[in-house]
Amino acid sequence: MTLSLSRIQAWHRWPFLIAVPMVVGHRTIMRRLNLTDTQTVPPPTALPPEFDMRGARTADGSFNDLGTPWMGMAGARFGRNMPLDRTFGETPPTLFAPSPRLISNRLLARGDFVEVPHLNVLAAAWIQFMIHDWLSHESGDRCAAPHEIPLPQGDDWPEGRMTVLPTRPDRRSAADAGRPAAYANTETGWWDGSQIYGSSLERQRAVRTDPATGRVLSDGKLGLTADGLLPLAHRTARGKADRNLELAGVNGNWWIGLSVMHTLFAREHNAIVDHLRDAYPDACGEWLFQKARLVNAALTAKIHTVEWTPALMNSPEGRMVMRGNFWGLLGEHYARAFGRVGTGEILSGIPGSPTEHHAAPYAMTEEFAAVYRMHSLMPDVFSFRHHADDAEILRRDLAKVAGGQAREIHERVAFADVVYSLATSKPGALVLHNYPNGLRRLDRLDANGVYLDMAAVDILRDRERGVPRYCAFRRHINAHVPRTFAELTDDVTWQKELDEVYGGNIEAVDLLVGTLAESRSVRYGTPPAFGFSDTAFRIFILMASRRLKSDRFYTEDFRPEIYTPAGFAWIQDNALRSxxxxxCPALRPHFADARNLFFPWAKGAGAGEARTGAASERSSRGGAPWTKP
Structure with a gap:
């Protein structure tokens, strides 16, 4: 039925009561047809000595599935959302046709900044914070010849040639012969807060170390400085040096927005530890750490599901579907008042339902990584202002808020003012001609000793890793495939540019370009009020629910006996607002009237004063959940 209706018109053009079941139907079909296993020889696992695997997450993500302990752990492979025989990576000459640099220059380069009026820059920071929890590819393969991306005639690239190291494939055994290359995920694939806590015991010990003494904290807390900031790491987990770089479970591609999110949720971990210690005064520090990690990770999963995603899918159908993942169609109020209705996920949501991996062992997928290329959300310029009067303190371009320079911002601007500045600034729209120019010529050298154009690299990586191009991608997810550029976008100028760059061949359009070009007014284009494309959304509805449904800590073990009654209540009672x-209590007046904290906050003195009392009352109760649709 879902596919039949989709052939008439896209799901978002049907009335609400038809559109929502259609979305659920798309997810059901994709769970059966669009999950492909790539693993041939699983990575090694070892039973952690004296570790409560039932009641806590391992550092490397192993033993989440007790019957298949390697599933989702660091070092396991990315899966696929495509048939395996359609995922062979492209090779020259098609790998460079058309040149990724030409696409960067002609189709992606930002001209006038196109903002998203209903979001703030915290939304851009949040998604990178989440992505670092879920996935990262290994460093470039130094044993292979670098890719040399052709430069268009007259290109002003400073090196005169553009080289990029290939992604390092995961080579394990003869069983891989004749199969498409597969790639290892260096982070745990679970929604387990690994960007905060790390994906190894070594990294976990580092973030638990007191910066003042150099010793691992025995009270279960994360190490913070005396003024509540992250300690300095001086280098990433992969060894790249940076004098002022902050320490986190994952601190690559660092910038001020990531610094804010990591700082907030490191503080939140320590607040949860205090809460649990009050409830269980005889508990040891290790037990407190492990339970606080469970709670903190689940809270971020809840925020992403019921706050961030509905902010970007700002339509009745989008909000219903994503909030339904967590609370079910009966909604939060029913769930909290009466509990679950049966074991199914439709009425009462995924948390607490039975664990199910569907057609393949759980893994993050290459296609999921591809549709989450959202660099266009980043502004090129950041204004840091006092929250009291909105007066500017300093202004920095993107390159000057990245890496260790984020810490320099904290040294000049109070943390609350940094948060306020991001929350009152707009991110970029996910459209053509809006890729940050600061990322198209990075002011730093990569591991191969050359400057990077991230826009060109994004195009290259999808081709290299066997992610199908836009039309083939949509064909494999049972979505309408445009036959002409006019069916892709209603922008006549874009149609002409696409035609010129791709030589009139719409089948050659890259996935990223196609998702940025999708227009809202074309018949099968982007849904109204969505911050991203329909193509990306279809992968989201599959993988967002999979991150919950495959994880026993969100399914069969999502219960007070595992999280503790006090910890379980913390998840239910809190949200990004609390x-x-x-x-950041001084900022309450600015977000008091914000329906969603990823929407812009009020600026300047006196903002939201009428609501300050209500906000204080919520805080005194531990924070009420965000409940408005």
């Missing part, structure tokens, strides 16, 4: 109230 996290902000707890750690």
């Amino acid at each position: 996290v902000m109230e707890r750690h």
